[in-house]
Amino acid sequence: MEADSTIVRGGCHCGAVRFEALIREPRPELLDCNCSMCSKTGFLHLIVPHGDFTLVSGEEALTSYRFGTKQADHLFCRHCGIKSFYQPRSHPEAWSVNYRALDDGHGLEVTVRKFDGRNWEQAKAGL
Template identity: 40%
Template sequence: MPEDATVRSGQCHCGTVRFEARLSDGFATIRRCTCSFCRMRGAIAVSAEMGGVRVLEGEDALTSYRFNTGIAQHFFCSRCGIYTHHQRRSNPNQYGVNVACLSGISPFDFEEVPVTDGINHPGDIGGVARQAGVLRYFPAT
């Protein structure tokens, strides 16, 4: 697992969008989700509080996507298509930041990643977030 630095720089694939993320609790909040969108996107996210993502360059190149309830807002580079971060539905005062966009970090740096049950979103079932499972990575020897 990478060192737990609080502030990380990041960018999209083409480098048009560059940002800085102040992580809420280092990498302790890392997770994936099983909702229809996250399942297809396949990204691993880590948390930053509202105001914790600061776009340094390329804000005009960011585009967003909303679906279902329209509460969550997912941000992408309009040039390369890479998802950089999103405002969460489960907590609109928080962002999920794409770990793969953070400098020096790879999703494959984490042996285990908790997977949140996004199919049964707490906002839909009137409950709390549930864990659906754990994603494990075993590097080849």
């Protein structure tokens, strides 16, 4: 593990889905998206490369929902309905972890950047 990196843990509400992620940036940037899905669920995106994410438990508890272009794979716990992470269309090489699904006491200091998901193509070009 690098000097400035941190391991965070989190999961769904009922505890069936649990994950760990290695955060390499000392102050990661969260994306606050206003698309129809994120604005209704309050999802704050912490982008984690696939290789830095481990699903510890609950693969069998995950259910998938796709809409629109069907490129994003929204993964929900089938028991409690929480989406703690998913495969975003904007970052096919990474998971989007919901910052709000991290366990208390993680200690991350973050910055928040607005992402205009209602105008996805233009917003993606600005990343």
